[in-house]
Amino acid sequence: MKKIIVIALIIILAVSTVFTSCESVKNTNKTQRGAALGAIAGAVLGGVIGNNVKGMNTEMGAVLGGVVGGVAGGVIGNKMDKQAREIETALPGAQVERIGEGIRLVLGENAVRFDTNKSTLTAAAKANLDKLVPVFKSYADTDMIIYGYTDITGKADFNLKLSEQRAITVEKYLESKGLNMSRFKMVGMGIADPIATNDTPEGRSQNRRVEFAITANEKMIEDAKKEGN
Numbered sequence: 001m002k003k004i005i006v007i008a009l010i011i012i013l014a015v016s017t018v019f020t021s022c023e024s025v026k027n028t029n030k031t032q033r034g035a036a037l038g039a040i041a042g043a044v045l046g047g048v049i050g051n052n053v054k055g056m057n058t059e060m061g062a063v064l065g066g067v068v069g070g071v072a073g074g075v076i077g078n079k080m081d082k083q084a085r086e087i088e089t090a091l092p093g094a095q096v097e098r099i100g101e102g103i104r105l106v107l108g109e110n111a112v113r114f115d116t117n118k119s120t121l122t123a124a125a126k127a128n129l130d131k132l133v134p135v136f137k138s139y140a141d142t143d144m145i146i147y148g149y150t151d152i153t154g155k156a157d158f159n160l161k162l163s164e165q166r167a168i169t170v171e172k173y174l175e176s177k178g179l180n181m182s183r184f185k186m187v188g189m190g191i192a193d194p195i196a197t198n199d200t201p202e203g204r205s206q207n208r209r210v211e212f213a214i215t216a217n218e219k220m221i222e223d224a225k226k227e228g229n
Contacts, residue, residue: 055195056104059187063145063213064102068221071228076101076216079224083139083214090131105212108195112170114208116153119165121173129170133177141220145185145213146170151204152191164188170210183217 068076077098084103088096093110096103112125121129136144148167150159167186175181197203216224 055106055193057147057189057193060104060145060147060211060213061099063215064099064104066100066102066215068101068216068224072221072224073101075224075227076220079139079216079220080214083135083142086135086138087132090135091128093128094132101216103212103214105214106195106209107170107211108209109205112210113205114166116151116204116208117162119148119162119169121169126173129173130177133174133179136174136179140180140183141217141223142214143183143185143217144215145187147211147213148186148188149193149207149209149211150191151194151207152198153204156190160188160190162188163190166208166210 067073080098080101080103084096084098087094087103087105091111095106095108097106107128111128113122114120114125115122136142146167148163148165148170150163150166152159154162164186165188167188171181171184171186174184191198191207194203194207195209196206198207
């Protein structure tokens, strides 16, 4: 992971050198240049991360690769470290990865299992989501994108809709437990980005999953900047 980030930072540095040398850019203020370079950094770093972490889609990589940076980024990172530890404690069966200034949370068959061609939650899945609710409530200043996935059983267009429905089903359940719907965005990924082989029943079961990209919302970012100052 460190090697990936170093490569990304080299690319970002090269881009920023060209970017800041343009005549039109020289006429902008520091805030405008900083915002633009931040967007470039996030896109470059996210793209590299997304293409090098197993099963992670490029969009999630870009989301988690978004960089606030500086002292504020460190403040956010510390909060994400704490939240990641609490998620691991609450639900040991989940796969939790700290990436950039966010968290990747994979809820596979050990946490939220889906039957083939189904988007309904099992009793065990609901019980596991219940364990995450107190953690999510404790970090109200985070946003979450839920990505739904399927195995390769069935037609691609059906699986795309099914994967979105799985993401929506999880969001609706969390909403029913008191979480604010405005914190969530749901995305169907269909058969993309398998984390296991689709050649066996066990592998296909692992691929029927949902993943979360957990990031700081605007309030957390602004609070982190104030704390940093």
